[in-house]
Amino acid sequence: MDLSVCVFGDSVSKGVIFDSVLKKYTLLRDSFANRISGSFPVMIRNYSIFGCTVTKGMDLLRRHWNELSNFDYTVLEFGGNDCDFDWADISENPEREHLPKTPVGIFEQKYTELIEQVKRSGSRPVLLTLPPIDAKRYFAWISKGLNAGAILKFLGDIEHIYRWHERYNLAVCRVAKECSVPLIDISSAFLEKHNYQTLLCEDGIHPNENGHRLISGVIGDTIRNLRTATA
Incomplete structure (x- = not known):
């Protein structure tokens, strides 16, 4: 019998890439x-x-609530936008306090609520970890047309972007463990590569076509193991 799966997430799970030719x-x-x-x-x-x-994922899930019971699994992929900042505001006011779109504590709370909603629907939630970012490329991307020096002053160092993003990735792992739901580790598959940056788009954050091929391989292995276990 074919598996039925629905996916809720951001541009990574949507399949958005930056086309360097079309810009x-x-x-x-x-x-x-x-x-x-x-x-x-x-x-x-x-x-x-x-x-x-x-x-926004919670709102999206509520919109499709009546459909969830039709799916064996609901794959969730969040965090990449939650950890993001208003870089234009930071560029103008680097010394002021700035909060991400979703502070990490609230992120964990809301992600837990989202998982519980999926469970109540009758579908089984599965979480994806986050692909790592390329801090240097992402910094160059977010500072285009802005005061790069001011943004760097706020960050302290460029690699802080990577560390901040990784905080949310670790939060995803904690939530999966606390909620006792399966976690598919996308991050390690990238980090195992000697130069994982080649699997990312020009913006330093979205996986490119080769990155998506890598992700599909990891998920494919999970599906094969699942089918073997249930055979």
Whole structure:
């Protein structure tokens, strides 16, 4: 019997990449979700949207609440936008206190609530960790047209962006453990590569086509193990 899966997340799970030739964001035809549905007997409905945070994800889930019971699994992928800042505001006021879109404590709380909602629907939640970012490329990206020196003053050092993003990745791992839900480790698959940065787009944060191929391989291994265990 084919598995049915729905996905809630941000632009990474949506399959958004930055096209360096066209100089704009586009949808990748061979995104990891599309590659999985084309390689396995899995029906995937992707509800992910560009820029989605865990708060917006909760609203999105409520909108599709009546559909969730139709899916064996609900894959959740959040954190990349939650940890983001208003860089334009930081550029103008680097010494002022600035909060991310979702402070990490609230992120964990809301993610836990989201997981519990999925469980109540009858579907089984599965979490994805976050692909790592390239701090140097991402810093160059977010500071375009802004005061890069002011942003760097706020950060302290460029690699702080990587560490901050990783805090949210660790939060995802904690939430998965505390809620006793499966976690598919995307992060390690990237970090095992000698130069994982080649798997990211020009913006330093979105996986490129090769990055999506890597993600689909990790998820594919999980599906094979699941099918073996239930055979």
